[in-house]
Amino acid sequence: MTWLPDNLGTVAHLAGAHTVLAGVPLLVGLALALPLGWLAHSRERWRPVLVAGTGLLYTIPSLALFVLMPILLGTRILDPVNVVVAMTLYTIALLVRTVADGLDSVPEHVTAAATAMGYGGLARTLRIDLPLAVPVIAAGLRVAAVSNVSIVSVASLIGVQQLGVLLTDGYGRNFPEELWVGIVSCLLLALAFDLVVVVTARLLTPWTRAGGVR
Numbered sequence: 001m002t003w004l005p006d007n008l009g010t011v012a013h014l015a016g017a018h019t020v021l022a023g024v025p026l027l028v029g030l031a032l033a034l035p036l037g038w039l040a041h042s043r044e045r046w047r048p049v050l051v052a053g054t055g056l057l058y059t060i061p062s063l064a065l066f067v068l069m070p071i072l073l074g075t076r077i078l079d080p081v082n083v084v085v086a087m088t089l090y091t092i093a094l095l096v097r098t099v100a101d102g103l104d105s106v107p108e109h110v111t112a113a114a115t116a117m118g119y120g121g122l123a124r125t126l127r128i129d130l131p132l133a134v135p136v137i138a139a140g141l142r143v144a145a146v147s148n149v150s151i152v153s154v155a156s157l158i159g160v161q162q163l164g165v166l167l168t169d170g171y172g173r174n175f176p177e178e179l180w181v182g183i184v185s186c187l188l189l190a191l192a193f194d195l196v197v198v199v200t201a202r203l204l205t206p207w208t209r210a211g212g213v214r
Contacts, residue, residue: 003177011166015185018162021083021155022148022193028084029091030141036092037099038125051097058093062086062154083155090151091144098140102133131204138201145193153186163189 004011033054040050069075069082106129114128153164166182169175202209 025087033095040100102136
């Protein structure tokens, strides 16, 4: 049981790379999904195309998408950009419907009151609708965050360095300790991502905490 202490620096390096490869697409995907989800919410004719179209991206096998990216982007097979772009597409696929559903969840009387107070269009969306939709969006973001951490590990099969390397190396060398370190590390990273989303959502919705006080 000395493998982890002897290789702690390597595990930390791989965890850092894994965090970037899973976290950057989560942020970029959310930024892109917000306007797409708003269009799906506000333009009923576009909703089936946007929701179904982006959802189809998630049906593409991750390994196939990782291999396809260098052809589409003109990058090297081991370039981390391939993983970032692929994971961004997966994040968009998960979040467009979530954003649309979150905006749909805002009560009509609230939007009517906001309109009567002079809020309209983009201002109402940013200052009223979107903040109230945060709990629903955060729930979808938690799923996307955990999913990203899991799928990124598959990229080790094409040689991209992150925690998945511990899984492939541990299995290939029949070395259970390295394998278990990889599994536990991925689990802890997923839990950390989930915690960050939960805490951020709570900070953005202080009224939900105030509502629980008696």
